[in-house]
Amino acid sequence: MSTLHVLSHSPFGDDRLTSCLRVIGAEDALLLSGDAVYALQPGTTPFDSLGTRGLRLFVLAEDAQARDLLTPDWAEAIDYPAFVELSIHYDKVNSWL
Amino acid sequence: MRTGLLIEFVMKFAIALFSAAHAPSSRRALLFAQAALAGGHEIVRLFFYQDGVYNASSSVVTPQDELDLPRQWRAFVSEHRLDGVVCIAAALRRGVLNEEEARRYQREAVAIAAPWELSGLGQLHDAVQDADRLICFGGA
Amino acid sequence: MAKSLLIISRQSPWSGPSAREALDVVLAGGAFDLPVGLLFLDDGVFQLAAKQDARALQQKDLSANLQALPMFGVDDLFVCGDSAAERGLNPKLLSLEAAQVLSAGEITALFNRYDQVITL
Numbered sequence: 001m002s003t004l005h006v007l008s009h010s011p012f013g014d015d016r017l018t019s020c021l022r023v024i025g026a027e028d029a030l031l032l033s034g035d036a037v038y039a040l041q042p043g044t045t046p047f048d049s050l051g052t053r054g055l056r057l058f059v060l061a062e063d064a065q066a067r068d069l070l071t072p073d074w075a076e077a078i079d080y081p082a083f084v085e086l087s088i089h090y091d092k093v094n095s096w097l
Numbered sequence: 098m099r100t101g102l103l104i105e106f107v108m109k110f111a112i113a114l115f116s117a118a119h120a121p122s123s124r125r126a127l128l129f130a131q132a133a134l135a136g137g138h139e140i141v142r143l144f145f146y147q148d149g150v151y152n153a154s155s156s157v158v159t160p161q162d163e164l165d166l167p168r169q170w171r172a173f174v175s176e177h178r179l180d181g182v183v184c185i186a187a188a189l190r191r192g193v194l195n196e197e198e199a200r201r202y203q204r205e206a207v208a209i210a211a212p213w214e215l216s217g218l219g220q221l222h223d224a225v226q227d228a229d230r231l232i233c234f235g236g237a
Numbered sequence: 238m239a240k241s242l243l244i245i246s247r248q249s250p251w252s253g254p255s256a257r258e259a260l261d262v263v264l265a266g267g268a269f270d271l272p273v274g275l276l277f278l279d280d281g282v283f284q285l286a287a288k289q290d291a292r293a294l295q296q297k298d299l300s301a302n303l304q305a306l307p308m309f310g311v312d313d314l315f316v317c318g319d320s321a322a323e324r325g326l327n328p329k330l331l332s333l334e335a336a337q338v339l340s341a342g343e344i345t346a347l348f349n350r351y352d353q354v355i356t357l
Contacts, residue, residue, distance in 0.1 A: 001349040008122055009237045019247075019279055022319065025345040034121050034237050060125075080132035087230055088108050088138075094245075094354045097115050097122075097235035115357070147258055147357075187258065218265035226240055226271070231353040 002027040004090035008034035011046035016096045021053065029056035029090060031083070032075075037063045040072065050075075058086060108138045111228035113221060114149035115235025118159075118166040123152055126234035127169055134177060142180040142224035149235065150188040153181065156208040174212045182224075185215040241272035243351035246281040250299045256284055259357040260302055267309035274313035274351060275306070276344065277336070282321045285331040300332055307335055315339050315347060 005024055011017040017039060024030060030050075032039055037059055039046035050057060051074055061077040064070075071077040078086065087093050110133050116122045130140060145153055152170050159165040174181040188209065189198060195209040209215060225231050244263050248255040259281075266273035277285060284299060291298040306314060314336040321328045321338070328338040339347060348354065 003348050003354070008125075015279055019320075022341045023344045023348070025348065028348075033125060036237075080128045081136055083129060084132045084136050084138065087110075087232055088106070092348075092351075092353050093230060093232050094348070094356055095233040095235065096247075096356050097233060113355070146262075147255065186261065190254065218261055219269060221262065222242070222266050222269055222271055225242055225353055231242075231355070233355055235357075 001092070002029075002090045004029050004031060004086055004093045006031045006033060006093060006095040007036035007039075009096070010035035011039045012044075017046055020096060021049065024055060029058060029086070031058040031060065031078075031086065033060040033063055035063075037067060037069055040064065040069045040075070042070075058082075108133075108230060109141050109228045110138060111142050111144065111221075111224035111231045112140060113144045113146060113224075113231065113233045113235075114152060115147040115233065116237075117148040117151040118154070118157055118170075120148070120235070120237065122234045122236055123149070123166055124164065127166065127173065129232065129234070131173065140177075140179055141227045142182055142220065143174065144182050144184070144221045144224055146184045146187050146218075146221065147235065148191070150183050150191055150193045153183045153188075153213040154193045154208040155210060156193075156206065171212065179212075181213050182216050182220045183209060183213050184221070185217055188215055239271050240352040241274070241350070242266060243274045243276060243347065243354045245276045245278050245354065245356040246284065247279040247356060249280040249283040250289070251283075251294060251296070252280070255357055256281065257297075257299060257302075259355075260299065262355065262357070263306065263311055264302070264309055267306070267311040270310060272313075273311055274315065274347070275311060276315040276317065276339075276347065277320070278317045278344075278356075279320050280324075282316055282324060282326055282331070285316060285321075285333050285336065286326060287330055287332050303333055306333075315344075317341075317344060 057075040246259040
């Protein structure tokens with residue numbers, strides 16, 4: 001059983017990313033959307049912890065584009081049709097509301 | 098001509114929305130729902146809970162140059178004849194009533210009408226049982 | 238067979254209706270005899286602090302409803318031990334005795350036992 005975790009809150013001043021990284025499993029993936037894509041701001045603690053973690057990481061392309069954030073080569077930018085496909089590929093979706 | 102080798106799976110989605118119409122997550126929910134149908138999948142139910150009930154409100158007035166999400170939701174649900182359920186307890190708490198509830202509680206404002214339906218949390222569980230996937234949108 | 242649903246409650250009891258509305262989802266599942274589980278995570282563990290006074294804020298007491306969960310057929314109750322420890326709560330002194338205290342690894346395994354999940 002695998003889970004797609006979805007974050008939409010900024011990692012700065014919020015503990016969702018920390019808690020998510022604590023419980024995410026080896027078969028799971030993480031999708032950053034909304035302000036959660038600020039985790040891709042280079043030179044920050046969230047950026048470094050995601051980069052060294054080696055997990056399957058996806059980014060909602062429109063949110064990265066709006067914030068002028070580049071998608072590093074250890075992440076994949078996706079659109080809505082790909083988001084739908086991801087939600088099918090994984091057994092369940094856990095959105096950290 | 099298509100051969101039988103390519104089998105396309107139709108997935109059944111239950112989509113739950115927990116944030117108000119002005120939250121970015123409400124727009125994401127709509128775009129996800131549109132993409133799901135465009136991909137040939139099925140939406141067994143939309144369920145609006147917590148602040149998500151505001152997305153079904155006809156009382157929201159959006160400035161002309163901004164995205165009118167309640168109107169888009171209404172058009173989407175009507176066009177595709179979807180089952181759009183608004184949690185009655187969450188709606189009452191937030192003052193988003195249909196005609197029946199406004200009469201029952203003697204309130205003047207009616208903000209919920211067809212295609213939306215007010216119902217209980219059982220409808221969320223029912224949708225989870227029917228669907229292959231539950232997808233929640235909310236927060237930021 | 239009925240699909241199982243894990244509800245994760247992450248909000249403090251005094252931050253608005255979120256904690257109560259998460260509990261309502263759990264109770265509705267119990268009322269329909271569905272296999273639901275409830276995990277208290279992050280600030281959600283504050284719902285289980287032993288001594289709270291709802292009257293001080295003119296609120297209804299959530300803890301009475303939490304105690305009643307097993308009566309509503311909801312026995313799968315879990316607490317994140319790390320969340321409790323980080324917040325200065327002794328996981329052994331929480332108000333919900335029926336709740337199992339889980340490590341991070343056990344929570345990862347818990348996810349795999351449920352068909353779908355809602356985090357509120």
